[in-house]
Amino acid sequence: xxxIHQWPVAEIKAVGSPLSLGCTIKGKSSPNLYWYWQATGGTxxxxxxxxxxxxxxxxxxxxxxxxxxxxxxxxxxxxxxLLSHSGFYLCAWSLSxxxxxxxxxxxVL
Amino acid sequence: GDSVTQTEGPVTVxxxxxxxxxxxxxATSIAYPNLFWYxxxxxxxxxxxxxxxxxxxxGSSRGFEATYNKETTSFHLQKASVQExxxxxxxxxxxxxxxxxxxxxxxxxxxxxxx
Numbered sequence: 001x002x003x004i005h006q007w008p009v010a011e012i013k014a015v016g017s018p019l020s021l022g023c024t025i026k027g028k029s030s031p032n033l034y035w036y037w038q039a040t041g042g043t044x045x046x047x048x049x050x051x052x053x054x055x056x057x058x059x060x061x062x063x064x065x066x067x068x069x070x071x072x073x074x075x076x077x078x079x080x081x082l083l084s085h086s087g088f089y090l091c092a093w094s095l096s097x098x099x100x101x102x103x104x105x106x107x108v109l
Numbered sequence: 110g111d112s113v114t115q116t117e118g119p120v121t122v123x124x125x126x127x128x129x130x131x132x133x134x135x136a137t138s139i140a141y142p143n144l145f146w147y148x149x150x151x152x153x154x155x156x157x158x159x160x161x162x163x164x165x166x167x168g169s170s171r172g173f174e175a176t177y178n179k180e181t182t183s184f185h186l187q188k189a190s191v192q193e194x195x196x197x198x199x200x201x202x203x204x205x206x207x208x209x210x211x212x213x214x215x216x217x218x219x220x221x222x223x224x
Contacts, residue, residue, distance in 0.1 A: 034212075044155075044200065044214040059211065090155065096162075097145065097204075098212060100155040 002027035004101040006091050012107045013081050021076040021104050023091030031093035033074040035066055036100075039087040050074060081108045111136055115201045115215035123223045124193055130186040130218045132175075132201035143204035144177050144184040145212070150197045158186075158199070171195075196222045 003026045013019060025031050035047040037060075048066035050056045056066045063082060067075045074091055086108045091101040115132040122128055136142040146158040146168075159168035164179035175186045184201060201215040 043216050046211055046213075049211070097157050097160055099157075100147075102154045 002031075002093070002099065004091060004093060004099060006089075006101040006104050008104060009102070010105040010107075012109065015083055015108055016080050019076075019078050019081050019085070019106070021089055021106075023074040023076075023101055025072045025074075025093045028072075028093060030071055033068065034092040034094070034098065035074065035076050036090040036092065037062065037087055038090070039084075042087070044090070048074075048076070083108050111138055111203060111205070111211075111213050113201050113203050113213050113215035115199075116218045118198075118217070118219035119221050120218055121221045121223060122191055125190045128186075128188045128191045128195075128220070130199055130201075130220070132184045132186065132215060134182050134184065134201070134203045134213075136182070136203055136205075139203070139205040144175070145202040145204060146173070146175055146184075146186050147200040147202055147214075148197045149200070149217075155200070160204075191220075191222045193222045193224050196220055 005024045007022045033050045038044040046059045050068040089104045092098040116130045143162040145160045148158045149155045159170040161168040161177040167176040173188045198217045200217045203213045205211045
């Protein structure tokens with residue numbers, strides 16, 4: 001069975017500080033991977049997707065970047081957080097449908 | 110553009126009452142839209158409730174049903190008799206299984222079922 005793990009579960013960070021969120025998929029080789037973001041009360045938006053190691057496509061520009069250093073790992077990061085980065089971040093993988101991780105709650109103060 | 114609009118929540122119904130959560134979509138750049146309903150129960154992750162990939166067909170799961178209507182560009186979620194355990198946030202979504210497998214989500218509808 002496939003499992004998807006995200007870390008950390010929650011994070012409180014200061015404006016201007018760096019950020020790194022992680023996502024790992026086990027039990028599925030070469031998955032398509034995705035990052036989503038949902039502001040409080042907002043719409044769930046796709047940020048990035050990756051279909052193979054080393055390749056990431058940006059969907060929405062939010063002063064964030066993503067990398068796929070390994071087949072089963074997807075990283076979301078920024079060097080300088082903004083207040084507007086607060087929200088809920090979801091990682092997902094897909095076959096004919098998308099399977100979501102538990103998410104990371106980010107609060108930027 | 111490509112987007113999804115759904116009933117604004119919260120929607121409050123009493124147990125055993127019927128439910129409909131409206132969803133309409135716009136798929137201007139998607140050749141073969143797939144439609145989904147996702148659900149997030151309190152304290153749990155987002156999970157697929159049902160999906161339909163062919164226009165005119167109906168999907169069903171856990172007593173919920175939704176029919177993919179291409180003429181009205183709708184995918185309304187219905188249940189004949191809700192239970193308290195159905196309380197959750199429901200998201201309608203439009204999928205594009207083209208080059209990047211994009212999914213467009215509605216804003217979500219919080220359903221509160223009163224005992």
